[in-house]
Amino acid sequence: MQLSKEEFLIKANTICKNTLMETLEIEMVDFGDDYLIARMPVNERVHQPDGVLHGGATAALAESVGSFASHLFIDTEKLFVRGLEITANHLKSVKDGFVYAKATFLHKGRTTQLLDIRITDDADNLISICRLSTISLPKSL
Template identity: 60%
Template sequence: MIFMEKETLLEKLNNSTKNTLMETLDIVYTDIDTDYLVATMPVNSKVHQPAGLLHGGASVALAESVGSTAAHFSIDIEKQEIRGLEITANHIRGIREGLVKAIAKPIHKGRTTQLWEVRIVDEQEKLISICKLTVIVLAKK
């Protein structure tokens, strides 16, 4: 559940990515509400595969980052934590440059597992990849 102002929360989320893979890939959280989280990632040579297209692994890293972060908002972070169990990705369309946007929405939020759909789209809202992320909710030790 989201309790602080949207801009403050987005700033806090983006500050938390310092010195992480998200910073390396230039992933930026851009929008949040009670049922979704959105982030962007530029498509350039840093995230290309040898043929000059967006690397599927970069798409999966974006999807897991956004989905697992979104999952944190449905748990008691003082007592629980989220860990990824499985991620699947279907890459629909290639992209060479621009900005992609990942939108994470819940499919199922259970007490012990959650399933999230993450759609990655280009600037024209064309589907690039669709991912499903399963996370487990663990008690903090």
């Protein structure tokens, strides 16, 4: 029995309990055949001392949504995903509201994946552009 989109998102967010994603209040909000979208509130918990979104929190959002997207498209009975490298170019500051991370695949190989992750704000302004490479490895050797 295949889960509906709503059921899948509930399950996805449930497995993020007691993780960094819960700490940063990252929530998976939408997905399709080739993308996954997550959001994170921008508040004092993810601010730099001067009151704007911390780049490290942005990178954590990007890695979370990108790794989760890779996880969606593999056989999780046999494989697990790990991040290999992340880059982030921060283009604009955000003080409040939400930021949204949309992960799309540039390469979806059997072993390695490359994702483009665009972070936008509530007004759809581009905040950061990130790239994440992941690897799928066997659960047992």
